[in-house]
Amino acid sequence: MRQRPRGDSRGILDPGRMLREVRFRRHLPAEPLRRWVEHYWLIDWELSTPFEQRVVPHPAVNVVFRRDGDGPESGEVAGVGRDLFRITLTGTGRVGGVQFRPGGFHAFWRQPISELTGLRVPLPTGRLAPPDFPVCAAADDERCRAMDALLTAWDPAPDPMGDEAIRLTEAIRTDRTVLRVDDFAARHDLPVRRLQRLFLEYVGVGPKWVIRRYRLQEAVEQAAGGPLEWAALAADLGYSDQAHLVRDFTAVAGVSPAAYARSVH
Template structure:
């Protein structure tokens, strides 16, 4: 079991700019929730002009509590995103978010996660509720409220959800996983079974998960300095550099070269 939240920037476009504009932190939930929750993410800002942040979504569900300029707090469920997510922040505000592990939301919601893919819904419309505002107070206060909230939702033990979580974690960690049929054989399963399992518990298919994690890796490496894109394309399982460029541009909204230039 991990003892601290991950510190990578995967999925965040121009992470350095984000950290210059807002206070961004990650915190782990209470140990009993860690089989389901990747981490909590907390953001606070005081801006004199609007700030737009772009994110390439993970294959996971987020629950987000948002307070803006002293107004009422809103709460929504964001399913796995199938396209670039852009949010514009302004004025003064706070966000307290829960990033579930892939497969981790299913034991709370108990419905096919594919029903949420590409959608954002008010929390109350999915049958889950918050007893009160989450965002006020210190980081410890906010995390304690999230712990209490999720514990109160009483996740149901689900062996298939745990299997899906483990499989997605393997894909994220092992760069050699490039084809669904090979991955299925590795686990003595059929491609069709993996597809059903992933759609029901993760919300997207295994091929999508593989491509998304490889693309997020390319984005993160671009933030680290100059790259040989042809070599990276081969390492990440793309047929050639042009294939990587097309997919990068389609998801991130800019070409790899333009993104790298923008960081410099």
Template sequence: MRQQPRGDSRGILHPGRLLRQVRFRRHLPAPALRPWVEHYWFVDWDLTEPLEQQVVPHPAVNVVFQRDGDGPERAEVAGVGLKLFSITLSDTGRVSGVQFRPGGFHPFWGGSVAELTGRRWPFPDLADRWPRARDHTGGACDGTDTERRRVLDGLLTGWAPEPDPVTDEVIRLVGEIRSDRTVLRVDAFARRHGLTTRRLQRLFLDRVGVGPKWVIRRYRLQEAIEQAAGGPPPDWARLAADLGYSDQAHLIREFTAVTGTSPAAYARSLG
């Protein structure tokens, strides 16, 4: 089990600019929650002018608590985002987020996670269909990081997730896709694990909220974004081949469709 949260900026566009203007950090949850929760993520800001931030979403559900200035804390469940996520931060505020492992929200939700995909649901709107939304009374954005972690640990532990071997299997499968860049085709990946393609697709839709093809493509695209931000411009043709795109033009089209800018233009914007 990991002892530190991951330290990459994968999925965050213009990460250097973000880190210069806000306080962003990640923390691990209590050990009992780590089978399902990737990390907590905290953002605090005190800005003299608005900051627009964009993120290429991971195939993961987030539960997000936010307070702007002295206003009330609000909470929402954010399903897997299919499009580029954009938010404008201004003045002062705090966010305390929970990023679940892909598939890891299912034991807390109790139904198909696909119904959350592409949606952001405020807790009050979920209270009738998901009674756990009534459990949170505030405090996730208050105090020190340790105090904020304690509130989130208590809340999630109180939701009493039930261990589920099918969910555990899906979490392992997604983890393999994320770490093994040779995973490029759904049918070959299904055969590797003794599953039919149809069974793999049903498992992913129910537990993760999106299909395995989408997960593969999203992780590979995030690798391309990270490489564009990591130093000298990469050899795009070679990178496209390594990541399973049919050719360089395919990578450029998908990169541009998701981020709104071409790989070369994005790399130049970081200079």
């Protein structure tokens, strides 16, 4: 079980600028929740000019609480986003979010996660009501306790198939040699159609999309780190040629790899 939150910037476009503009940090949830939850993420800002942040979404559901200035706190469930996520922050505000492990939100939602894909819906009332104290409270520990209380109150139900989906998506994320669905299915002794059904039910998108998204996030992260040999990277990430990588990168990030690298550096 992970003992500290991930330290990478994968999926965040121009992470250096983001860290100059806002306070961003991650915290682990209470230990019983870690089988389903990747981390909590907190952002505070106090801006004199508007700031736009862009994110290449992970194949993960987020539950997000936001408060702008002295306004009320709102909450929503954000399904897996297929497109580039953009948000413009102004003035002052706070956000507290739960990033679930891919496949992890099913234990709380208990319905096909594909029904949420591409959607952002208000946090349902009743069983999924917010806790008694705000998630966007002053101190980080208070905010984390609020999210612990909320998730514990949802009474997540362990599910062997959910555990399998979490394990398989983690294998795709961490093993960059995973490039094709049929090879991955064979490696884990699974029929391709069963793998596809499992991912749609528990992750919200198919395994091919997950593989391509994780490999593209690697390309984005590497582009932010310094000059690259794009043809070699394309081959390394399983693309037929450099042009294919450029097309996918541009479609997901909104700019070409070369233009993104120039803007970051």
